[in-house]
Amino acid sequence: MIWDTNEQLTRDQYQTLQEQGLKKVIRYVYDQVPFYRRRMQEIGIEPEDIRSLNDLIQLPFTTKDDLRHNYPYGLFAVPLDQILRLHASSGTTGKPIVVGYTTKDMANWTNLVARMVTQAGVLPQDIAQICFGYGLFTGGFGLHYGLEKVGATVIPASAGNSEKQLMLMEDFGTTVLVSTPSYALHLAEVAQSLGLDPATDLQVRLGLFGGEPWSERMRQEIEARWGLAATDNYGLSEIGGPGFAGECSARQGMHISEDFFLVEIVDPDTLQPVPAGTPGELVITTLSREAMPVIRYRTKDITRLHSEPCSCGRTTIRMEKVTGRTDDMLIIRGVNVFPSQIETVLMETPGVAPFYQLVVDRQEHLDTLEVQVELAPDYFTDNYAALERLSKQIANNLHKVLSLTAQVKLLEYNSIQRTAGKAQRIIDKRRSL
């Protein structure tokens, strides 16, 4: 099912829409937001200079730091009395990033999430349990309104209290799970410890997972444990939260709502556009946001775009699963390492559980990488040599993929802290040196 006719325009129609949208939003921010006006004036660009999509690259980028420096309301384009809702990013360092929504922004957001959940396969008869935190985080409320819009029954369970989540799932007959992928795995474990097999004892048939990067292998693991179809979606608070992109049943990438967002892929080092189909950093310009438009926002997420038509009937451009973040990227002994590469190796290795941590350190001026991973309980036998073989095998496979020697440490099952939110997987001790 397709929610919106705007998901099936021709490429030319999208281009026309985006061109009009771009000119309009540039004029709008120039007039309404001193930050953008100053930035444009600094490099001698006036709104009239933006005549087509090709002129986009003349405009300066916006970064997370820009949003932070303008905390809380500096980038708002409307007076506060027109703001209906405020959300904020988790802000692990210092002040969070604040986003505002006007009445129209709220309606658009709801509609975008409705598109996204319909794409994923949610039907009006579904019972959807939202295990995202309800609060400043955009995930909980974003999914909530969109799911209600398509007529699904919404259980606003919020994050945490896994045993209660499972009780609700069992008693309420939940059919759709909304959470981070790592929390879905954690819930499956808790279920198993309670003697519940999520695949047979629960009715969850569909999962909408977002909020953190995850690998294809992790998808298979979640699907096997839950007996559900796991779909990926992508959004970030800075551009309004979930509803930016989501997978359809074809699973050939996440459809981006191009009538609302203009996307580019740039080389994270040179910041120049990359050839079509090449991976790079995703950059987003919002075309319709009233409260807080964002121009050329650098997401730091690495992905690749595909514009050929999708078998689901939608014509919007698709982004691949995010393979990493430029700021998650570890440089170890000069080698670029994305945690997702390590995750894939671990997921392909029988005998280890899908919970891991990466510890990067520096010893005698040399970077070290320790991959700590939990041993799967079923895999443990009395055989010592088998355990040593297992760690060696992981180290060998990591070396093949990363060209880097990593120390592999097998941990007891359940020794890595489980979280309802984004999993903290990297401990970089070099930062404190």
Next chain:
Amino acid sequence: MNPRQISVFLENRSGRLKEALEPLATANINLRAISIADTTDFGILRLLVDDPDQAVQILKDAGFTCTINAVLAVEISNVPGSLAQVVSILAAENININYLYPFSCSSLLLLQTCNNTRAKQALTAAGLTVLAETALGKL
């Protein structure tokens, strides 16, 4: 039935052995034999107790990864050369010993080999006594 031994996967961090042994102590489980092999990162704790099923349940409830497997219990004399004798019998049969450790009374040796059935036959044929699980309780 050969005696059943419990193997516990232990991360090498301080206090972890205590955390494994305390619930067993609380449940009044007597350890008849114990062995720990270790590397820098992890170790395997091996235990012989009177009721392995109960002990495994307690350890699992406490969050430990553990498993039950069989070992051979061989009676040896407390004189020089008796261990060498056991080892040479198995060597002659090309049976590898994975590990061995003594029972709480020193004239009993616990060992695990690559083939316990053949090892038992070889040892019995050489005149040694190989004890069943039930026989350990009387020691």
